[in-house]
Amino acid sequence: MTVMGGHNKFITDAAPTKPGAGKEPSAYASRQKIYPKEAHGTFRDIKWAVLVVTLGIYYILPWLRWDRGPGLPDQAFLLDFANQRLLFGPLQIWAQEFYYVTGALVVSALALFLVTAVAGRMWCGYACPQTVWTDLMIAVERFWQGDRNARLRLDQQRWSIEKIWKKAATHVSWLLISVLTGGALIFYFRDAPTLAGELATGTAPYVAYAFLGIFTMTTYLLGGLAREQVCIYMCPWPRIQGAMLDKDSLFISYRDIRGEPRGAHKRDQSWEGRGDCIDCKACVAVCPMGIDIRDGAQLACIQCALCIDACDEIMDRIGRPRELIAYTTVRNLESATKGPREGWRIIRPRTILYSVLIAAIGGLMTWSLLNRADLQMSVLPDRNPLFVVLSDGGLRNGYTVKIINKLQTARQFRIGVSGVPGARVQFVEFDGSDPLIGVAAAEVRPVKLFVSVDGPARKGLRGDATPLTISVTDAKTGEAAARKTIFSGPAQ
Amino acid sequence: MGEKHIDETTGAETTGHVWDGDIMELNKPLPRWWLYTFYACIVWAFAYWIIYPAWPLMTGYTKGVLGYSQRAEVAKDVAAANAAQEKYRAEIAATPIADIKKNPELFEFARDGGAAVFGDNCAPCHGRGAQGAIGYPNLNDDDWLWGGDLEQIQKTITYGARAGNPDTHDTMMPRFGLDKILEPAQINDVANYVRSLSHLDVDAAAAARGKQIFADNCAACHGDDAKGNTDIGAPNLTDAIWLYGNSQQAVMHSIETGRGGVMPAWIGRLDPVSIKMVAVYVHSLGGGKPEPSKVEDGKPEEKEHHDEKSEAPK
Numbered sequence: 001m002t003v004m005g006g007h008n009k010f011i012t013d014a015a016p017t018k019p020g021a022g023k024e025p026s027a028y029a030s031r032q033k034i035y036p037k038e039a040h041g042t043f044r045d046i047k048w049a050v051l052v053v054t055l056g057i058y059y060i061l062p063w064l065r066w067d068r069g070p071g072l073p074d075q076a077f078l079l080d081f082a083n084q085r086l087l088f089g090p091l092q093i094w095a096q097e098f099y100y101v102t103g104a105l106v107v108s109a110l111a112l113f114l115v116t117a118v119a120g121r122m123w124c125g126y127a128c129p130q131t132v133w134t135d136l137m138i139a140v141e142r143f144w145q146g147d148r149n150a151r152l153r154l155d156q157q158r159w160s161i162e163k164i165w166k167k168a169a170t171h172v173s174w175l176l177i178s179v180l181t182g183g184a185l186i187f188y189f190r191d192a193p194t195l196a197g198e199l200a201t202g203t204a205p206y207v208a209y210a211f212l213g214i215f216t217m218t219t220y221l222l223g224g225l226a227r228e229q230v231c232i233y234m235c236p237w238p239r240i241q242g243a244m245l246d247k248d249s250l251f252i253s254y255r256d257i258r259g260e261p262r263g264a265h266k267r268d269q270s271w272e273g274r275g276d277c278i279d280c281k282a283c284v285a286v287c288p289m290g291i292d293i294r295d296g297a298q299l300a301c302i303q304c305a306l307c308i309d310a311c312d313e314i315m316d317r318i319g320r321p322r323e324l325i326a327y328t329t330v331r332n333l334e335s336a337t338k339g340p341r342e343g344w345r346i347i348r349p350r351t352i353l354y355s356v357l358i359a360a361i362g363g364l365m366t367w368s369l370l371n372r373a374d375l376q377m378s379v380l381p382d383r384n385p386l387f388v389v390l391s392d393g394g395l396r397n398g399y400t401v402k403i404i405n406k407l408q409t410a411r412q413f414r415i416g417v418s419g420v421p422g423a424r425v426q427f428v429e430f431d432g433s434d435p436l437i438g439v440a441a442a443e444v445r446p447v448k449l450f451v452s453v454d455g456p457a458r459k460g461l462r463g464d465a466t467p468l469t470i471s472v473t474d475a476k477t478g479e480a481a482a483r484k485t486i487f488s489g490p491a492q
Numbered sequence: 493m494g495e496k497h498i499d500e501t502t503g504a505e506t507t508g509h510v511w512d513g514d515i516m517e518l519n520k521p522l523p524r525w526w527l528y529t530f531y532a533c534i535v536w537a538f539a540y541w542i543i544y545p546a547w548p549l550m551t552g553y554t555k556g557v558l559g560y561s562q563r564a565e566v567a568k569d570v571a572a573a574n575a576a577q578e579k580y581r582a583e584i585a586a587t588p589i590a591d592i593k594k595n596p597e598l599f600e601f602a603r604d605g606g607a608a609v610f611g612d613n614c615a616p617c618h619g620r621g622a623q624g625a626i627g628y629p630n631l632n633d634d635d636w637l638w639g640g641d642l643e644q645i646q647k648t649i650t651y652g653a654r655a656g657n658p659d660t661h662d663t664m665m666p667r668f669g670l671d672k673i674l675e676p677a678q679i680n681d682v683a684n685y686v687r688s689l690s691h692l693d694v695d696a697a698a699a700a701r702g703k704q705i706f707a708d709n710c711a712a713c714h715g716d717d718a719k720g721n722t723d724i725g726a727p728n729l730t731d732a733i734w735l736y737g738n739s740q741q742a743v744m745h746s747i748e749t750g751r752g753g754v755m756p757a758w759i760g761r762l763d764p765v766s767i768k769m770v771a772v773y774v775h776s777l778g779g780g781k782p783e784p785s786k787v788e789d790g791k792p793e794e795k796e797h798h799d800e801k802s803e804a805p806k
Contacts, residue, residue, distance in 0.1 A: 025496070025497075025505055025506075025507055025508065025519040025521070026521055027519075027521055027522060028521050028522050028523070028524045028526075028527050029521035029522070029523060029524060030523075030524045031523060031524065031525060226525075229523060229525065233523055233526065382621070383621075384619070384620055384621030384623060385619075385621045385622075385623035385630070385632055388623075388630065388632040388633050388778060388779070389630075389633060389732055389733060390633055390634050390635075390732070390733075390779075391633065391634050391635040391728065391731035391732055391733050392731065392732065393731075393732035396632070396633075396778055398632075398778060426778075428603075428776045428778075429593075429596065429599070448776075450778045455732065
């Protein structure tokens with residue numbers, strides 16, 4: 001969190017490192033295994049709730065159905081790469097409309113910026129998949145091997161039937177969760193019930209197994225084994241988000257003004273002249289990142305608030321006020337006011353800017369989405385040859401018109417041409433000059449057509465490029481679209 | 493270096509290296525698993541060399557234990573694509589060419605397949621867009637030397653023009669100049685006359701003299717009205733399309749030498765289905781004529797028939 005300024009006494013830029021053994025310092029450090037103790041309290045409850053809700057959404061979403069009519073997928077949320085569509089309930093995003101997805105991602109990023117500017121690393125602490133899955137994996141580990149002390153003991157034990165059994169059960173459970181995780185992800189890309197059946201009978205496409213394997217292994221490796229290493233060494237976000245933080249952003253800090261000088265406290269000892277911190281290290285024991293929050297804000301801290309729960313529990317027990325470790329701000333710590341969030345300003349230029357951008361881009365996207373036409377078209381004039389001289393001295397140009405029917409029903413269209421006097425239209429696939437052109441539900445149909453001008457009518461042309469308008473009209477509803485193009489001829 | 497170096501400001505360990513007397517570097521060790529990941533990548537590279545084709549040798553390359561080859565993959569894909577197309581190709585072979593359009597799916601396949609065949613085989617002379625060049629007909633327009641309905645196009649592609657094939661179009665225009673059939677002055681006159689039919693600027697006196705020369709020498713093939721005859725490849729001399737150009741010089745040169753462009757017979761080079769598909773493609777370029785049975789209200793597609801030999805592409 002370098003942006004907050006290196007001079008700040010609350011900031012140290014330190015990953016957990018162990019002092020060297022007095023020799024040439026090693027360029028490599030082994031991972032110190034972390035044994036997080038279970039925390040109890042408000043923030044632990046919030047994290048459980050977030051875990052249940054986010055995993056619930058993740059697993060259930062691909063199974064929701066949405067009737068789109070015959071011949072179309074009925075999966076509510078489907079990233080239909082094969083047909084180049086993204087299906088979100090009633091919304092169909094076509095490949096050429098991917099800017100809606102880009103816009104949604106931009107709004108999401110800005111929302112992340114806003115939350116970070118106001119409340120710090122909320123994403124890291126609660127919502128990041130790495131955090132959620134690591135939390136789940138630790139819970140499973142705790143279920144099989146017991147809490148912190150039991151796990152520490154188990155790891156120091158010699159190998160025994162009990163140890164093998166507990167370790168094996170843990171890893172098998174992790175792998176099972178990983179398979180289900182990878183399995184759920186591939187359901188977003190292919191009709192879920194069909195794919196589930198194919199997976200069960202071993203007839204799914206090869207690529208489905210490949211991605212199932214990839215996501216299984218990444219979940220197992222990143223959530224089960226690597227855990228905090230991902231946040232500290234792999235993730236760019238801890239480095240980037242410093243740009244969104246300032247003195248008014250919430251962050252979790254040990255409030256040394258209350259806590260110091262720390263030290264063990266006997267039951268009948270006075271609290272006069274000493275801090276509230278009894279150096280019980282409960283905050284260190286629960287930390288999934290293996291750090292000491294009392295060292296100040298640090299890159300490795302994902303701001304999960306479990307140390308707040310742990311410390312509050314101790315404070316309750318020894319009869320001191322809560323929030324020795326609390327969500328606070330740098331401004332608050334510097335001014336050393338009483339409550340942890342006194343002087344916290346939410347509305348400031350940075351948050352106003354993010355909010356305005358979110359409203360502007362989100363509003364523009366929503367407006368354009370609500371007003372997008374059910375009929376779209378494009379015109380591509382032939383370029384080779386640009387024009388053809390006919391035997392009577394007339395000219396002919398060829399065009400490929402693409403009719404895009406965005407409705408979920410088949411429709412019929414007529415194509416009209418205007419702007420060139422005496423223009424005659426003929427089609428390759430259809431007879432006559434004004435055929436009914438059927439376009440299936442949610443499909444694109446390219447139509448090749450020729451526009452000709454007889455020799456005598458060439459007088460009406462404007463040089464080598466006469467403006468021409470090609471229009472497409474729904475034969476039933478009259479909905480129309482038009483595109484301007486040119487009718488080419490020889491240079492004059 | 494036996495002791496630890498501690499940076500006073502941060503209290504953290506330094507690497508012990510000193511630059512310019514006082515610049516030191518904090519020691520931020522890389523996680524050891526990252527190092528192992530690097531080693532694993534090296535092992536992977538060695539495994540790759542053994543399993544897949546990797547090293548060039550003097551006369552070849554190491555094949556790898558799996559025997560994998562991208563060429564074999566391509567051959568497999570091509571075979572699969574051919575097998576998938578076989579159904580359509582069989583249907584095209586069984587369908588009269590004029591009926592292909594009645595099945596939109598088959599028509600699309602024939603047209604797109606024909607475009608591919610055209611690009612590989614016909615584009616070198618006729619151009620990528622079939623736009624032609626001097627001496628090579630533009631296949632987009634509505635003027636056809638040998639007829640522009642589907643069957644006529646198919647026949648021309650199959651047997652070619654002056655290609656040495658027994659069924660080829662082999663009528664030739666006489667070399668009126670080289671063989672001394674006409675005097676240079678007569679050639680000049682008749683060229684003026686022919687060009688006057690297309691309302692080009694001509695020497696009116698010469699054109700008037702050329703009219704009789706035309707009737708005596710050219711009308712047998714090109715017709716009294718000079719509108720040509722597709723049965724013998726005699727071009728229409730009254731329209732705006734000139735295969736060899738419409739200047740006085742170009743037209744005189746055509747009369748002197750007889751021209752006589754050559755197109756290879758594609759039977760034997762292409763399979764009959766590919767020829768059928770390329771005919772459908774060429775016909776769909778915009779100038780294709782309807783089948784004779786479809787011509788109803790006496791459109792000028794049908795031309796007068798002349799039996800005499802002697803033909804002139806313009």
